[in-house]
Amino acid sequence: MTPPAPRPKRATIFDVAAEAGVSRGTVSRVLNGEPYVSETARTAIEAAIAKVGYVRNTAARNLARQSSGAIALIVHEPHSVFVDDPNIGNILLGTNSALSAADYQLVTLVIETDRDSERVSGYLGGGFVDGAIIVSAREGDPISQAIAELRLPAVMIGRPDNQPRLAWVGIDNRGAAQQISERLAATGRHRVGMIAAGLDRDSGRDRLAGFQDALGARYDADLVSRQPFYTFDAGVAGMTELLERDPAIDGVFAASDAVAAGAIDVLRARGRRVPEDVGVVGFDDSAWALRSQPLLSTVRQPAASLGARAAELVLEQIRSGGTSGDGGVVLDTEVVWRASA
Structure with missing residues (x-):
């Protein structure tokens, strides 16, 4: 059996210096972007790096600086929701864009079980990231406690009533839900119901509260179907439940666009016309809203901007040498009225 070929030797800063005919210190100044290097030397070093195949040892540099150069995006959702929810994807893209501009690496961590929480808490304590952004945090989330104990710069997207409190960025879910429900x-x-989802987090509870605010004395708790997640399947289950409770229902506020799409699918299967027989509105203005037939009336929330602003807040904490307080930033939403209602 032929033995495996030996791994090629990694080029070092000394190899670059020898090839360029300069000192190691001069190479180091070029790599660190420092001044006081002649253009001739800089050009020779860049050519030497390309020739010898030098790749900078980022791990060693970060160890010396006591920095990982990475920020964790922690998502508290089942894997199916993480894959299917366009908002999470847009938050991720917005976060990555802001971090990339600051030369930071995004590390995505998905939490679905208690074991995941323990694993991620240990990972955060290992010094692998310089800060964290938490999406869809639940009440009593152990991750926020771990972050506080580690004094790790962190921001929540949303503002659950956790102890300890962390800095956050979010939207006015209650006000936006009230506006579109009105x-x-x-x-x-005359018979308006809601498919409420995510009631174990602030966004779900606030959207339900906004719906109650809008209806006032007309609010009927029997016309609220409570579902665990913001998913298409939750919309199917919720709409089926509401029709069984009251076949005369003629309006539905779905807690997300994915939920609304599931509801419309059930209504169509039952021979109910949207919006003639039942008006349906959603929340997010995600890709689901534009795939829906008819196009969905909804609340537009700036998912990518939420991610980018959260990243900026974490980076501000890192640069200042501080940790998160309990202050918050609220971004604007907008009702987008289309044909579904």
Whole structure:
């Protein structure tokens, strides 16, 4: 059996210096972007790096600086939701864009079970990241406690009533839900219900509270279906439940666009026309809203901007040498009215 070929030797800074005919210190100054290097020497060093195949040892540099150069994006969702929810994807892209501009690496960590929470808490304590951004945190989340104990710079997207409190960036879920629910009711609907989801987090509870604010005395708790996640399947289950409770229902506020799409699918299968028989509105203005037939009336939330702003807040904490307080940033939303209601 032929033995495996030996691994090629990694080029070092000394190899670059020898090839360029300069000192190791001069190479180091070029690699660190420092001044006081002649253009002739800089050109020779860049050519030498390309020739010898030198790749900078980022791990060693970060160890010396006591920095990992990475930020964790921690997502508290089942794997299926992580893959299917366009908002999470847009938050991730916005976060990555802001971190990339600052030369930081994004590390995504998905939490679905208690074991995941323990694993991620240990990972955060290992010095592998310089900060964290938490998406979809639940009440009593152990990750926030671990972050506080580690004094790790961190920001939550959303603002759950956790102890300890962390800095956050979010939207006015309650006000936006009230606004679109009032507009739905104003179209002449008499039996308006809601498919509420994610009630173990602030966004879900606030959207339900906004719906109650909008309906006032007309609010009927029997016309609220409570579902665990912001998913298409939750919309199917919720709409089926509401039709069984009250076949005369003529308006539905779905807690997300994915939920609304599932609800519309059930209504169509039951021979109910949207919006003629039942008006449906959602929340997010995600890709689900534009795939829906008819196009979905919804609340537009700036998912990518939420991710980017959260990244900026974490980076500000890292640069200042501080940790997160309990301050918050609220970004604007907008009702987008389309044909579904």
